[in-house]
Each structure stands twice: as C-alpha cells, then as structure tokens.
Amino acid sequence: MANTPGDFRAWAGHWASGVGVVVAGAGEEMRAATITAFVPVSFEPPLIAICLSRSGRMSELLRGVARWSVSALGADDYRLARHFAHPARLTGSAELQRVGIVDAGEGVVALEGASAWLVCARESMLDLGDHSMFVGRVTQYARDPEKAPLIVWRGALRRLGEAAAPASWTALAADDLNADW
C-alpha cells in the first residue's frame, strides 16, 4: 500500500464527520471558514479543539483573537459549507450579515440557522505538521434539537441515514454484551 499525503487525505475522508463553520474577528476583519476538524475534548471544563491549515488566512486570524465561534451546519445548509470553503467568499461583518449571523455574546457571532453553535475562549494553540490546533474553553452554547446535521463522508456532503442500532447507546443494556460475533 502506498503511503502518500494524498492517500492519507483519502483515508481521512472515510472518517464521517459533521460540518461546521468557524467565525472569528470583528468589522472588516471578520472571517468564516468551513471545518470538519472539530472535537469536543473535555467536559469538565468544557474544551473543544479545531484544526486549520497553517498556511490559511483563518488560522492566521485565530492566532490573534481571544474568542471565536463554531456553528454546526444543518443538512439543508450544504451551500454554506461550500461557500465558506471558497477562496473568494464573503468576509467582513457587513457582508456576513447578508449570509445571516446572530450575536452569540462576548463580541462573537455565529451562523444564523445553525443546528448548534458555541463560543469559546482561546486556551492553547499547537502547530502540528501543516495544521494548527486551536483549543478553546466553551463559554456559551445553544442547539436546535429539531435540526438534522450536515454530514461529510468521502468528499460528499450528505444527510444522516437511518439509525443502525435499535436504541441509544447512552442507555446501555445487559443485552449489549451479547453481540453476535
């Protein structure tokens, strides 16, 4: 098996994920970018991490701000995912108003209509290969339980499929030990 960066990128695309948009900055400097590299890191305290290309303008902006938001996109908002990954996309708060933003508190905005959003305060930053990881402490969050998420898998933006298991894993039953290997 070849082990090239392109192969690994394809491997990473096999890991299905939600799709989000990170928003940071104010006024003319406000900028948003589509991400999948998001992970809730800790519950107590509540910490999240996002990874952005080191060469991009979004990671440059995040290096200089104290707070930012992450909005999880709903399945019908696939156009926003594509828009905020485009190099010629809208930037600046006046332009982002046209897309639809809401005041998320603490001088930060999130995307209007997101299935969930959070605001976080910069905790730490780590340069890792060609990406930088930004860890934030969550200070505000909200979600719309009725809104189904946008999913990305193998390069395509998708909707959630049907449930694979009969019940929620958070309600573990004795029967869960009896997998039929």
Ligand SMILES: Cc1cc2nc3c(=O)[nH]c(=O)nc-3n(C[C@H](O)[C@H](O)[C@H](O)COP(=O)(O)O)c2cc1C
């Ligand atoms: C579905 C999707 C997921 C993406 N996920 C990431 C990601 O996790 N990290 C990243 O650096 N770029 C990601 N990108 C690419 C960025 O959105 C894109 O390169 C954007 O232009 C970066 O913003 P910048 O040019 O301001 O740095 C993704 C693009 C798409 C369409």
